[in-house]
Amino acid sequence: MNRERMSGVLLHVTSLPSRGGVGDFGPAAYGFVDFLAAAKQRLWQVLPLNPPGHGSSPYSALSAFAGNPALISVERLAEEGWIAKERVEAFCAEDAAGGLTAAAERKLPLIEEAAGNFLDRAGDEARARFAKFCEANAGWLPEYAAFNVLRRRFGDVGWNQWPEEFALRKDGALAAFETEHGRELAVQQAVQFFFDEQWHALRAYCAKRGIKILGDVAIFVNYDSADVWTHPELFELDEKGRMVRVSGVPPDYYSATGQRWGNPLYRWDVLKKRGFDWWVARVRRSLALYDMVRLDHFRGYEAYWSIAAEEKTAANGQWVKAPGIELFERLKEVFGELPFIAEDLGLITPEVVELREHFGMPGMRVLQFGFSDRGAHIYLPHKYVPNTVAYTGTHDNDTTLGWWKSGATAQERAHAQRYLQPVRQDEEIVGAMMRAAARSVARLCIFPMQDVLKLGSEARMNTPANRLGNWTWRFEQGALKPEIAKELAALMELTDRDGVKAE
Numbered sequence: 448m449n450r451e452r453m454s455g456v457l458l459h460v461t462s463l464p465s466r467g468g469v470g471d472f473g474p475a476a477y478g479f480v481d482f483l484a485a486a487k488q489r490l491w492q493v494l495p496l497n498p499p500g501h502g503s504s505p506y507s508a509l510s511a512f513a514g515n516p517a518l519i520s521v522e523r524l525a526e527e528g529w530i531a532k533e534r535v536e537a538f539c540a541e542d543a544a545g546g547l548t549a550a551a552e553r554k555l556p557l558i559e560e561a562a563g564n565f566l567d568r569a570g571d572e573a574r575a576r577f578a579k580f581c582e583a584n585a586g587w588l589p590e591y592a593a594f595n596v597l598r599r600r601f602g603d604v605g606w607n608q609w610p611e612e613f614a615l616r617k618d619g620a621l622a623a624f625e626t627e628h629g630r631e632l633a634v635q636q637a638v639q640f641f642f643d644e645q646w647h648a649l650r651a652y653c654a655k656r657g658i659k660i661l662g663d664v665a666i667f668v669n670y671d672s673a674d675v676w677t678h679p680e681l682f683e684l685d686e687k688g689r690m691v692r693v694s695g696v697p698p699d700y701y702s703a704t705g706q707r708w709g710n711p712l713y714r715w716d717v718l719k720k721r722g723f724d725w726w727v728a729r730v731r732r733s734l735a736l737y738d739m740v741r742l743d744h745f746r747g748y749e750a751y752w753s754i755a756a757e758e759k760t761a762a763n764g765q766w767v768k769a770p771g772i773e774l775f776e777r778l779k780e781v782f783g784e785l786p787f788i789a790e791d792l793g794l795i796t797p798e799v800v801e802l803r804e805h806f807g808m809p810g811m812r813v814l815q816f817g818f819s820d821r822g823a824h825i826y827l828p829h830k831y832v833p834n835t836v837a838y839t840g841t842h843d844n845d846t847t848l849g850w851w852k853s854g855a856t857a858q859e860r861a862h863a864q865r866y867l868q869p870v871r872q873d874e875e876i877v878g879a880m881m882r883a884a885a886r887s888v889a890r891l892c893i894f895p896m897q898d899v900l901k902l903g904s905e906a907r908m909n910t911p912a913n914r915l916g917n918w919t920w921r922f923e924q925g926a927l928k929p930e931i932a933k934e935l936a937a938l939m940e941l942t943d944r945d946g947v948k949a950e
Contacts, residue, residue, distance in 0.1 A: 843908075
C-alpha cells in the first residue's frame with residue numbers, strides 16, 4: 448500500500464451530471480477529473496461498476512465481473528462512428544424524469560444498436576482489440592452474455608424461474624440456444640467491450656493527472672447473477688439450485704432482528720480445494736479496473752453470519768468461520784502486494800483486526816460515528832494510526848450537513864462542538880469535519896462529493912434498509928466552482944496531502 452499522505456473524493460459514476468439522465472464515462476467524467484486535479488485530490492473512489500439487477504444498487508449486481516452498460520457514454524460512441532449523432536442528440540434532449548433506472552432503460556437500446564454497428568462495420572484494428580478483450584475475459588464474458596440474453600428472453604425474472612433445462616444449464620439446451628442466438632450474444636460482448644475501452648480511457652486520463660482509482664468489491668454476490676448461475680457448485684444451493692443458507696448480520700443496537708441480506712453463502716471448502724480460483728479471477732478483474740480496492744464487509748472474511756434460507760429475519764443465525772487468512776495468502780501469492788482497504792465498520796472482533804493487520808490493510812474511520820455516546824471514540828482523529836482511511840462519511844451515511852441538521856442527537860452535536868471548534872452556522876460543520884479528517888495522521892483521507900459541495904440530506908446516496916429512493920443522487924451541472932477546488936487545494940497543501948514532500 449502506498450505510504451504517501453493523500454486525499455480523494457467519493458463519487459459514484461452515476462452521480463455525474465452527464466446528459467441523458469444517468470452519469471457516465473462521457474465529458475462530465477473528464478470535467479470531474481480536471482476538478483480533482485485542480486483541488487489536488489489524488490484518489491477517486493467509486494462504488495461497484497457492475498450492472499445492477501432490479502433497482503439501482505451497485506451492491507446488488509447481475510455479475511461480479513461485468514460492467515454496467517448504463518455507464519457507457521453514447522456521446523463517445525457517436526464520436527467513434529458507431530451510432531448517428533442525431534440519435535444521440537435526441538436521446539440526450541429527452542426528459543430525464545423517471546430516475547436512474549428509467550434513464551438506463553432508455554439508453555440501453557442505443558448502446559446495443561451501436562454494438563451491432565460495431566460488429567458489422569469495425570475495421571481490422573478495432574476487431575483485433577475486440578478479439579483481445581474477449582480472449583482476456585473468456586472466463587466470464589460468454590457466460591455473462593448468455594445469462595443476459597436468457598434473462599431478457601424470460602421476461603427479466605431470476606434464473607431460478609427459467610425453464611429447468613436453462614436454469615440448471617442442461618448442455619443440449621444451452622448449445623442449441625447459443626447457436627440460435629449468436630448475434631445477440633455477440634452484441635452483449637461488444638457492449639462489454641465498449642465499457643472496458645471507455646473506462647480504461649478515463650482511467651488513463653486520471654493517471655496522467657496523478658489520480659488513482661479506488662474501486663469497491665462487495666463480499667457476496669446476488670443469487671440472481673451470472674456468477675451463481677454459472678458456478679452453482681461454489682454456493683450453498685441444493686440440487687434444484689435453491690439457496691440453503693443466506694447472508695446477513697445479527698441483531699444489534701440498530702435492529703432487533705438483524706439484517707437478512709439474502710445473498711447465497713460460499714462453499715468455502717470447495718473454493719479452498721480449488722485454490723480459490725473464482726476469487727483469484729474476481730480480484731484479477733478488479734485489479735484490471737482499479738488501482739486500489741475497498742473490500743466491503745471485511746469482517747465476513749474472518750467469520751460470517753449464516754441464516755437458514757427459510758428464516759424471514761436474521762435473528763436466528765450463527766457465526767461461521769471463513770478462511771480469510773488462506774484466501775488472502777493465495778491472493779498475495781498470485782498478485783504480490785494487495786492494494787486493499789478493509790471496510791471494518793461496525794462491531795469488529797479482535798480476530799478481524801488481527802486478519803486486517805496481518806496483511807497490512809488500512810481500516811476505515813468515519814468521523815460522524817465518533818461523536819456517539821456508545822463508545823465510538825475510535826472514530827475520532829486522536830485515535831487514528833497512519834495505516835487508516837479517514838472519512839467524513841460514506842455512501843451509507845447522511846451527508847455531514849444533513850447529519851448535523853437532523854440526524855445528530857443534541858449530545859452528539861455538543862460533543863462535536865467541543866471536539867472541533869465552535870460551529871456558529873450549520874454549514875461550518877462541513878468544513879470543520881473535513882479539516883479534522885485532513886489534519887489527522889491517517890495516510891488516506893476521503894470526502895464524499897456531497898460534503899465537498901456542502902449539501903444536505905436531499906443529496907444522500909443511500910439509506911440502508913430503505914428499499915426506495917436510494918442511489919439516485921446526481922450533482923448539478925456547474926457545481927464544480929473554481930473557488931471550491933482552490934479552497935480544497937489549499938487544505939491539501941496545509942496538511943501535506945498535495946503530493947509535495949514536506950520539509
